[in-house]
Amino acid sequence: MSAIYEPKGAAREYSPLALNYIKGCDHGCVYCYVPIMMKRFNKDYVHSDVYIKEEKKLLKEVESSAKKFANSEKQVFLSFTTDPYSSFNQKTQLTRRVLEILLNYKIPVSILSKGGYRVLEDLDVIKKFGPNIQVGGSLTFTNPDDSRKWEKGASLPSERFDALKILHDNGIRTWASMEPVIYPDQSLEIMHITNEYVDAYKIGKLNHFKKHEEKFDWTKFLVDSVTIMRQYNKSFYIKKDLLEFKPKSLWLSEDEVNMDYLALKNSFSSVTA
Template sequence: MSRIIPRPVINPDGVSVKGCSYIYAPRGQAGEYSALAANPYRGCGHKCAYCYVPQVTKQDRGEFNAGAVNRDGYIDRLTADAVKYRRAGITEQVMISFTSDPYHPGDTSLTRQSLIVLRDHGLGICTLTKGGTRALGDIDLFRPDRDAFASTLTSLDDRFSMKWESGAALPGDRLEALVRFHERGIFTWVSLEPTIDVESSLAIVDATHHFVDLYKVGRVNYLPITKTTDWEAYTHRMIDKLQALGKAHYIKKDLQGFLPSGYPNPLRVQQHH
């Protein structure tokens, strides 16, 4: 007689499955980006001067910046969680990743393996990256009606990028990746967080709105400019621009206090076509 396997329990958030930690519901600022996430790596290699991850995860910054390392037994554990999500009927997008970059400068074959596991178990996929065209090797896995490709952009200027994100792909390379995914019919979005320079973030919208479907707008934290930037003026200028262009956007909590009363700012929008 076959044993009846109980249906997995869904957590009170309505989207994550109890007992799963490799596919999970991020909290705080991370939770503003995605309902579900997965993190295949420790460390990164993009050497972003503003990166908060070493502090949050209690990793030595030098070790973190040295490069990404595969998490032990990751695919087996990810698959075990994905099976539970399939049995629970959860089909949300899972974003890779918050504690590293799916297209860091090293070997990213674990990213492809992870995306395949998620797809094969009925989940949507999304990658958020500063890796630019390194992501194109996986473009065949993305489906217009299920998935999304996203890039973090802080400036269009190479020198600015090399100062703040010395190991990341240059801005033009990131734009090329967004264009290529857009041309394949994949939903694209841009993270304008951190905003290190107000004019740079506004210029990014001007340069990318023809091939970007959604913008998520935040500020920079933990730096002196956090206290000296006029975030209210920035928020108003940004929403005026995005409204004029007819672009979907989400203003993150750090800036929501500057929104006009009653301003529509849904946390979740459909991130696929």
């Protein structure tokens, strides 16, 4: 089985290809879907127990898979089973080595993280990808107290915003995952705050918290989000779960409901050493 694979279901909305090289995460997000998913295969799975295979063996598997996908026209997403820039990664620098392998085989990469400044530790490698990488932040709150409650091990919102700005200022394409949307007003505020340094947005909603979800008008959130995106002339994709609340009066382009609209295409031939 290849380490690089095509994700299925809702995960496919994030990328045509993905790579999972760490299991578990130390961010402790209350809303994380991974424990539910992983327990289908292992009832004893504990998401806070972060682990990898024996390191040399793991990197060998990643390289073997990267060879098969060398010069891929499709981007690879990091990562669905962990945050690439958790505290665990800071100790191991595993993401850096994975990026170096993907760069060597000229594979475009899309990163998503709540790690804030930890992402910047690999800025030198990230810059070598040129236009063949995009770095995103899961942007959930503006209120730091809410962030500490829901995602206690992740970097605070202000740090995530600042890290994206620094990446953008360094010529890196940036994007935001507006999901989960726990407090719609805060998510809308995030769009206003970040519009100058976030290039594209994937916008969803909250799932698996039915009582909390029912508090909000998701049609209004969708319309307000699209209004803000149009105001700032931003590229965006509306995820399927939120698209279900689309009113007939709201026009969306084919791109804005195309899951691959924001995915990178391979342009390594245009990158000069």
